Amino acid sequence: MSWSNFKYVLLVLLSTSLCLFGATDDNELPAPKRWDKRVHLRYEGWERLKPTHVKMQYAGGMGVMSAGVGWDYGKRRQWxxxxxxxxxxxxxxxxxxxxxxxxxxxxxWSMSFDEHWALEPFYCGLYLTTIAGEEFWKKEPGRYPNRYYNFSTKIRPYIFIGQRMNFNLQNSIVQHISLFYEVSTCELYIISKATNKSLTMKDILRFSFGAKIQLFKK
Known part of the structure; x- marks a missing residue:
């Protein structure tokens, strides 16, 4: 995988770092809402680079199975x-x-029902996926002079919506475990739908599900 394919990743990483280091102080946190009990547990200094959660996801255009780490930020961990x-x-x-x-x-939004259960009834976002392999390209190769292939097969942007259910553990390592599902699509599917009326929503939407483990501040 060439270095140029990671420029999008680097841009997102830079913006994420700015958000992490630009977070407000604890005394600026608003009082907890009646339903939304989320409170951001902030790290100090370089500790902000520590991941706040791990995720595993099945399907979604990012392989059969994927796993990784992430960071939350915002006054109520909304990002x-x-x-x-x-x-x-x-x-x-x-x-x-x-x-x-x-x-x-x-x-x-987050809706707490009791000490243990909370629902995030709606969330959304976008992601960018790149795949290794010489048979995938970022720009159309010269062997296609008539430009039949106008989309990159190596890099694919997606948009999605989803829901999550959280179970709070409140132990020394794990704060809560979330189960989620997402419905996503990419620019190729959207344009294909616009130019081919015979395609249904089932043809352009992808369903995925997974789990998130929220870690306590250490």
Missing amino acids: ETDFLIGYLPPKYATDLLFTLTVKQNYIP
């Missing part, structure tokens, strides 16, 4: 940035292939 590595087994390609995904999540 998350994840970095995930996935794989595509040989049965779906010519060889075992790996993917790299940078994912940005926005979680505007």
Whole structure:
């Protein structure tokens, strides 16, 4: 995978670092809302680079299975940035292939039902996935002079919406475990739908699910 393919990743990493280091002080946190009990547990200095959670996800255009770490920020942890590595087994390609995904999540609401259960009824975001392999390209190769292929097969941007259910553990290591599902699509599917009316929503939408483990501040 060439270095140029990671420029998008570096841009997101830079913006994430600015958000992490630009977080407000603890005394600026608002009082907890009746339903939304989220409070950001802030690190100090370089400790802000420590991941706040780990994630595992099945499907979603980032391989059959992917896993990685992420960081949350914002006064109520409403923003998350994840970095995930996935794989595509040989049965779906010519060889075992790996993917790299940078994912940005926005979680505007959280509803706490009791001490243990909380629902995030809606969240959304976008992610960028790149895949290793010489058969994938960022720009159309010269062997296609008529430009039949106008989309990169190596880099794919997605948008998504989803829901999460949280179970609070409140132990020394794990704060809560979340189960989530997402519905996503990419620019190729959207343009294909616009130019081919025979395609249904089932043809352009992708369903995925996974788990998130929220870590306590250490």
